[in-house]
Amino acid sequence: VKAGEAVDEQIRALCEVLQRDDIIIDAGNANFHDTVRRDAELQDSGLRLIGMGISGGEEGARHGPSIMVGGPESSYKRVEKVLTAIAAKYKGEPCCAWMGNDGAGHFVKMIHNGIEYADMQMIAEIYGIMRDGLGMKAQEISKVFAKWNGGQLKSYLIEITGIVLAAQDGRHALVDKVLDRAGQKGTGKWSVIEAQDLSVAATTMESAVAARILSSMKDERKKAAKAYAIRLAKLKVKSRPAMLKQLEGALYAAKVCAYAQGFAVLSKASAEHQWNLPLATIASIWREGCIIRSQFLDKITVAFAKDSGAPNLLLTSYFRKAMRDNHAALRAMVAEAARGGLAVPALAAALTYFDSYRTANGTANLIQAQRDFFGAHTYERVDKPGVFHGGWS
Numbered sequence: 001v002k003a004g005e006a007v008d009e010q011i012r013a014l015c016e017v018l019q020r021d022d023i024i025i026d027a028g029n030a031n032f033h034d035t036v037r038r039d040a041e042l043q044d045s046g047l048r049l050i051g052m053g054i055s056g057g058e059e060g061a062r063h064g065p066s067i068m069v070g071g072p073e074s075s076y077k078r079v080e081k082v083l084t085a086i087a088a089k090y091k092g093e094p095c096c097a098w099m100g101n102d103g104a105g106h107f108v109k110m111i112h113n114g115i116e117y118a119d120m121q122m123i124a125e126i127y128g129i130m131r132d133g134l135g136m137k138a139q140e141i142s143k144v145f146a147k148w149n150g151g152q153l154k155s156y157l158i159e160i161t162g163i164v165l166a167a168q169d170g171r172h173a174l175v176d177k178v179l180d181r182a183g184q185k186g187t188g189k190w191s192v193i194e195a196q197d198l199s200v201a202a203t204t205m206e207s208a209v210a211a212r213i214l215s216s217m218k219d220e221r222k223k224a225a226k227a228y229a230i231r232l233a234k235l236k237v238k239s240r241p242a243m244l245k246q247l248e249g250a251l252y253a254a255k256v257c258a259y260a261q262g263f264a265v266l267s268k269a270s271a272e273h274q275w276n277l278p279l280a281t282i283a284s285i286w287r288e289g290c291i292i293r294s295q296f297l298d299k300i301t302v303a304f305a306k307d308s309g310a311p312n313l314l315l316t317s318y319f320r321k322a323m324r325d326n327h328a329a330l331r332a333m334v335a336e337a338a339r340g341g342l343a344v345p346a347l348a349a350a351l352t353y354f355d356s357y358r359t360a361n362g363t364a365n366l367i368q369a370q371r372d373f374f375g376a377h378t379y380e381r382v383d384k385p386g387v388f389h390g391g392w393s
């Protein structure tokens with residue numbers, strides 16, 4: 001049943017025929033606020049609701065998806081056997097777990113999709129650098145992704161990118177015939193809205209959603225392309241293999257930042273909604289079955305299990321090393337893309353997030369001074385405690 005009003009209608013119809021303690025499972029991409037409301041509305045009837053996030057697309061439907069369950073734990077216990085049996089398995093472990101009460105399962109699925117948006121956007125930007133910056137053909141780029149799928153980027157999305165880029169339509173690559181206008185059904189946008197409401201910086205997801213919005217403005221972009229047909233510098237490429245190596249490292253570093261943001265949203269939401277979301281478990285049930293499944297998620301599982309007190313993925317020991325090893329590549333590629341006028345919004349967002357996050361002395365002192373100047377918003381000082389105002393004239 002499609003998320004939205006149709007679910008409410010279906011629940012109303014089911015209420016007529018179900019009995020106390022029966023369980024309704026909503027396995028669509030519901031907005032978690034609706035799940036929280038529906039859970040509350042069903043309380044008096046004695047019916048129980050499970051809001052269940054499912055990921056995996058058509059293949060997951062046939063061979064086992066990743067399942068994120070929300071609702072009373074006692075309800076989960078009653079359906080656990082069925083769900084773990086149909087779930088995808090990672091080395092024999094079912095990719096299915098109880099996330100928390102009411103909307104927890106749908107919230108976790110929403111953030112899965114937010115991360116999916118960021119992942120896909122960053123892959124598309126790297127493809128753009130190869131296509132427009134290095135002048136590579138789809139077939140050649142396909143081979144690069146296929147090769148990367150044997151390394152630290154190994155994942156479903158990298159694998160299918162290689163496959164998609166290899167597909168031919170007559171004498172042309174099929175991907176070259178696809179209109180550059182991406183659709184969206186809402187879960188990415190919801191992730192960004194929730195991140196903002198929770199005061200979590202989720203800039204890679206934001207830029208991925210914004211990129212889809214800009215992609216839809218094809219006619220306007222064509223006009224702007226004519227208005228700004230400016231000659232820009234060619235990418236500085238000393239050796240293509242070296243550049244491709246840097247692109248691989250850049251994508252990896254950006255991916256770390258995107259996942260750090262996604263998990264930061266989950267962590268804040270967990271406290272806000274008292275869900276007690278199990279971060280390491282979430283990473284573990286995303287290792288198979290779902291769209292963002294990857295080897296990388298196994299590293300996150302281990303990192304969170306090992307450094308459970310770390311406030312951000314970037315502060316776990318494994319990913320500290322990963323960022324030390326790869327941030328220079330991301331920096332170099334974002335700089336090259338900017339020089340060459342290639343749009344890399346999500347890669348740039350990842351890099352600026354990393355740089356902002358690791359800056360102990362930022363520039364918000366000036367913002368606070370401006371706020372105090374024009375609006376008497378007061379400020380704190382670094383040299384003495386208290387709240388201050390004025391001193392500017």
Ligand code: 6PG
Nearest residue numbers: 055056057113184185186187291
């Ligand atoms: C999944 C997918 C699935 C769906 C997305 C696509 O995890 O199986 O994420 O839920 O394909 O909703 O989202 P957009 O249509 O917004 O790209």
